[in-house]
Amino acid sequence: GESVGLHLPTLSVQEGDNSIINCAYSNSASDYFIWYKQESGKGPQFIIDIRSNMDKRQGQRVTVLLNKTVKHLSLQIAATQPGDSAVYFCAENPGGGADGLTFGKGTHLIIQP
Amino acid sequence: NAGVTQTPKFQVLKTGQSMTLQCAQDMNHNSMYWYRQDPGMGLRLIYYSASEGTTDKGEVPNGYNVSRLNKREFSLRLESAAPSQTSVYFCASQGLVYEQFFGPGTRLTVL
Numbered sequence: 001g002e003s004v005g006l007h008l009p010t011l012s013v014q015e016g017d018n019s020i021i022n023c024a025y026s027n028s029a030s031d032y033f034i035w036y037k038q039e040s041g042k043g044p045q046f047i048i049d050i051r052s053n054m055d056k057r058q059g060q061r062v063t064v065l066l067n068k069t070v071k072h073l074s075l076q077i078a079a080t081q082p083g084d085s086a087v088y089f090c091a092e093n094p095g096g097g098a099d100g101l102t103f104g105k106g107t108h109l110i111i112q113p
Numbered sequence: 114n115a116g117v118t119q120t121p122k123f124q125v126l127k128t129g130q131s132m133t134l135q136c137a138q139d140m141n142h143n144s145m146y147w148y149r150q151d152p153g154m155g156l157r158l159i160y161y162s163a164s165e166g167t168t169d170k171g172e173v174p175n176g177y178n179v180s181r182l183n184k185r186e187f188s189l190r191l192e193s194a195a196p197s198q199t200s201v202y203f204c205a206s207q208g209l210v211y212e213q214f215f216g217p218g219t220r221l222t223v224l
Contacts, residue, residue, distance in 0.1 A: 009153070032211045043117075043203050043215035044156070089155050093211050098144040098163035100171055101213060103155030 012110040019077040021107045023090035028071060030092040034101065035064060035075045037086045044089060047075070077109075085111045114139055117216035119204050125222045126194045134189040134219050136204030142214075144207040145187035147171075147179060149200040150218075156203060162187055194223045 013019045025033065031052040036044035050057045050064045050073075057064050063076040073090050087108045091101040120135045138145065143164045148156035148171075158171030162181040176198060178190045191198060199222050205213040 034212065036215075041218075043205075043217050046212055046214070049212060091155075098161070098207060099169075100146055100158040100161045101156075102172075103148075103157070105153075105155050 008107060009105070010108045010110060012112055013080050014112050015080060015082060017080055019075075019080045019084070019109060021075045021077075021088050021109065023073045023075075023104045023107075025071050025073055025090065025092045025104070026102070027092060027094035028068070030094045030102075032093040033064070033066060033073050034091045034093075035062075035073075036089045036091060036103075037084075038089065038106070039086045047088075080109075080111055082111050082113075085109055116140065117204055117206055117214050119202075119216040119219050121219060122217065123220050125224065126191075127224050128195060130194050130223075131190070131192050132194065132221075133191075134202055134204075134221075135186070136188065136216060137186045138204075138206040138214070139185065140206060140208060140214065141184070142206035142208040143184070145181065146205040146207070146213065147177070147187070147189045148203045148205065149173065149198075150203060151200050159189065159202075194221075196223045199223045 034049040035047040038044045048059045048064050061078045065074045087106045089106045090104045117138045146161040147159040150156045157173050160179040162168045165184045168179050180188045202219045204216045207213045
């Protein structure tokens with residue numbers, strides 16, 4: 001797999017490899033974090049979420065890791081497929097409840113055949 | 114279920130014109146949101162409505178107004194469009210958990 005720095009606008013990986021997308025969040029009081037996938041011309045689509053009382057959460061082929069000490073979030077995609085090609089955004093809920101999400105800048109995941 | 118729907122899908126305006134973007138959700142969610150997305154950027158919150166009858170400003174409210182018409186519908190109005198409002202606008206809704214569901218977006222160009 002390929003690991004990236006804190007935030008890169010573009011990540012290129014080989015099909016079948018694991019992908020790791022990183023994100024730094026700003027508000028230490030945020031208690032909910034979410035990863036979205038956005039394909040070209042479409043709205044963001046939910047991938048996985050995690051609450052601040054957890055360090056790790058797994059879904060189907062995806063894992064989210066939360067490090068509250070350094071305010072860092074990562075998304076791991078196992079066995080990357082062509083259909084994973086998209087822009088991935090992390091988002092936090094700084095106000096809690098219904099106040100809206102604060103989004104990161106996004107990472108464009110490119111899958112090499 | 115259609116989820117979150119938005120109209121129109123595309124719109125071109127001249128500077129100074131007005132228009133209303135429509136959004137509806139059929140998931141019986143209490144909260145609804147309007148975001149804008151500029152090229153290469155994440156989404157930024159314009160306005161939101163935590164429940165029917167309430168609206169609040171988000172990060173970038175200037176130049177916009179909203180109306181929560183009923184539980185299903187939340188509209189965004191540009192009274193006097195400016196080129197800086199050229200963007201893609203997304204509506205979202207949220208139920209009892211924090212996950213937000215997004216519509217397909219409205220691509221607005223202001224000349």
